[in-house]
Amino acid sequence: xxxxxxxxxxxxxxxxxxxxxxxxxxxxxxxxxxxxxxxxxxxxxxxxxxxxxxxxxxxxxxxxxxxxxxxxxxxxxxxxxxxxxxxxxxxxxxxxxxxxxxxxxxxxxxxxxxxxxxxxxxxxxxxxxxxxxxxxxxxxxxxxxxxxxxxxxxxxxxxxxxxxxxxxxxxxxxxxxxxxxxxxxxxxxxxxxxxxxxxxxxxxxxxxxxxxxxxxxxxxxxxxxxxxxxxxxxxxxxxxxxxxxxxxxxxxxxxxxxxxxxxxxxxxxxxxxxxxxxxxxxxxxxx
Numbered sequence: 001x002x003x004x005x006x007x008x009x010x011x012x013x014x015x016x017x018x019x020x021x022x023x024x025x026x027x028x029x030x031x032x033x034x035x036x037x038x039x040x041x042x043x044x045x046x047x048x049x050x051x052x053x054x055x056x057x058x059x060x061x062x063x064x065x066x067x068x069x070x071x072x073x074x075x076x077x078x079x080x081x082x083x084x085x086x087x088x089x090x091x092x093x094x095x096x097x098x099x100x101x102x103x104x105x106x107x108x109x110x111x112x113x114x115x116x117x118x119x120x121x122x123x124x125x126x127x128x129x130x131x132x133x134x135x136x137x138x139x140x141x142x143x144x145x146x147x148x149x150x151x152x153x154x155x156x157x158x159x160x161x162x163x164x165x166x167x168x169x170x171x172x173x174x175x176x177x178x179x180x181x182x183x184x185x186x187x188x189x190x191x192x193x194x195x196x197x198x199x200x201x202x203x204x205x206x207x208x209x210x211x212x213x214x215x216x217x218x219x220x221x222x223x224x225x226x227x228x229x230x231x232x233x234x235x236x237x238x239x240x241x242x243x244x245x246x247x248x249x250x251x252x253x254x255x256x257x258x259x260x261x262x263x264x265x266x267x268x269x270x271x272x273x274x275x276x277x278x279x280x281x282x283x284x285x286x287x
Contacts, residue, residue: 001024018045028055032054032056033055036058038060044092047106047107047108048092051109057109061104063096063102068106071087072086072096079097079102081099081100086112086113092107111133114133116131156170156174231284232267233265233266234266235265238262239262239263239271240262243261245273245276247279259273
């Protein structure tokens with residue numbers, strides 16, 4: 001990767017996206033590797049240069065990019081949903097397809113006349129919709145990237161900080177965690193599916209394992225009630241399937257969602273978070 005840290009000497013670099021792509025692809029030039037990219041990078045100049053240098057490239061492109069053929073979408077022409085047009089100029093193929101909004105795709109190795117299909121929801125059912133082949137390939141290869149961005153966006157730490165590298169670190173950590181989750185789910189074991197039905201369940205277990213056992217060597221002594229011996233409580237990983245923490249359930253207010261855990265009190269046989277152990281001990285000894 002290359003980190004963008006802003007303007008250099010107060011000047012905005014021209015052709016930044018083009019230069020970054022050429023730098024990152026330098027080790028594989030001439031290999032006919034297929035590369036897919038989004039509209040931040042795709043341009044007529046970039047795809048032309050990559051074709052000359054032995055890289056097959058395809059990506060969505062912004063409709064106002066310079067060099068797009070005017071026949072692709074003439075002025076005052078509005079496509080109906082599901083309709084598409086195709087064009088070719090020199091060695092580059094272009095297509096525009098109307099989904100909920102126009103999607104423009106450009107490629108330096110596709111046949112513009114070749115057709116494919118994508119899944120779309122129509123009248124409460126998912127059906128195959130005809131599209132240009134380049135758009136089908138783009139969606140197939142970029143779908144994982146889009147799903148990754150969506151999944152980690154819910155849990156990424158966006159705390160403001162003067163240290164810019166912290167956001168990069170946490171982003172990299174979340175990407176690594178999601179890749180590990182995908183690998184675990186792809187193993188095909190029923191245990192993995194039951195243990196981590198969602199990415200959030202995986203993150204909670206991962207955080208617990210990274211933190212480790214944070215309990216003190218000796219639990220703090222609670223005041224002994226007259227005539228009532230203190231009961232021993234041992235927190236262990238007891239349940240293969242996550243269960244709702246008893247203390248969270250008792251203390252949660254209406255509308256709050258109690259969190260689940262694999263841990264529990266061995267003596268009481270109830271699910272329990274590590275952070276809820278002291279509250280559980282107090283409740284048991286007082287009650």
